Amino acid sequence: MTESTGTRMWNGAELPARGTFTIDPQHTTVGFVARHLMVTQVRGRFDDVEGTIEIGDDPLATRATARIATASITTGTADRDAHLRSPDFLDVDTFPTITYTSRQIVGGDPDAKWDMVNGRVVRRRRGAGRLVVVGDLTIRKITHPVTLHVAIDGVTGDPWGGERLALTAVGEIDREAYDMTWNVALEAGGWLVSQSIRIEIRAQALRTR
Numbered sequence: 001m002t003e004s005t006g007t008r009m010w011n012g013a014e015l016p017a018r019g020t021f022t023i024d025p026q027h028t029t030v031g032f033v034a035r036h037l038m039v040t041q042v043r044g045r046f047d048d049v050e051g052t053i054e055i056g057d058d059p060l061a062t063r064a065t066a067r068i069a070t071a072s073i074t075t076g077t078a079d080r081d082a083h084l085r086s087p088d089f090l091d092v093d094t095f096p097t098i099t100y101t102s103r104q105i106v107g108g109d110p111d112a113k114w115d116m117v118n119g120r121v122v123r124r125r126r127g128a129g130r131l132v133v134v135g136d137l138t139i140r141k142i143t144h145p146v147t148l149h150v151a152i153d154g155v156t157g158d159p160w161g162g163e164r165l166a167l168t169a170v171g172e173i174d175r176e177a178y179d180m181t182w183n184v185a186l187e188a189g190g191w192l193v194s195q196s197i198r199i200e201i202r203a204q205a206l207r208t209r
Contacts, residue, residue: 010059011107013129013152021165021205023051023066028203030068035194038186044084046098048072053165053205060105064133068098088182089175095140102135133169139178146171148199162206169201 006017031045051066070092073084085092107130129152137146153166175181175197184192 007155011129014155015059015129015152016055016155016163016165016207018055018057019207020209021053021055022208023049023053024164024204024206025049028205029201030066031200031202033198033200035196037192038190038194042075042080044073044075046070046072047074051100051203051205055165059131060107062102062105064100064102064135066100070096070098089180091140099138100135100146102133104134106132137173140180142178144173144177146173146199148201158206165205165207167201167203167205169199169203171199173197173199 007014008017009015025048028049029045030049031043034042034044036042046068048069048071049066051064054063056062070090071085073081073090073092075081075084084090087094090098131150131152133148133150134145135148136143148169148171150167150169153168155163155165158164174195176195182193183195186192
């Protein structure tokens with residue numbers, strides 16, 4: 001049991017004081033969205049995730065790391081999940097983990113209507129406590145920088161005397177940059193599976209120090 005050490009206001013949002021938070025996998029979803037047949041969406045998630053968030057005295061000095069077990073991918077369809085675990089995509093037997101390590105954090109504009117996500121302009125909701133996190137994402141032992149747009153959803157105590165931090169993060173990756181190039185050309189034009197994959201994270205972390 002770890003007691004709260006207090007909060008502070010930053011960029012219009014409440015943040016925890018300096019310390020270390022550990023991701024609670026039971027209350028965290030690491031999800032993704034891909035286009036299928038050019039017109040519909042397929043959603044999936046990874047069920048085995050762990051990570052830490054080290055909050056600095058300066059919030060922009062915060063560091064975050066995450067590790068995801070590739071074999072824990074699920075989309076609700078057994079045949080599709082087996083294909084995603086195969087060498088055509090994640091190749092889970094050869095590459096059992098995905099990792100992410102932050103290396104730069106900047107404060108987002110709480111009044112901004114638009115953001116840049118991997119070079120693309122996207123609309124976003126207004127809100128306080130926005131951060132832009134640039135980090136190294138490694139899939140299949142290939143590493144590329146990936147930008148996540150993070151919203152601090154809140155800091156609260158739990159019934160067991162702990163302190164919890166909730167956040168939401170979104171971003172995009174190019175799966176072909178990680179040597180996941182399998183696809184099928186459609187007769188009407190386009191491809192069976194989109195090259196761009198949207199990342200959607202909803203995380204809850206418990207203070208451990």
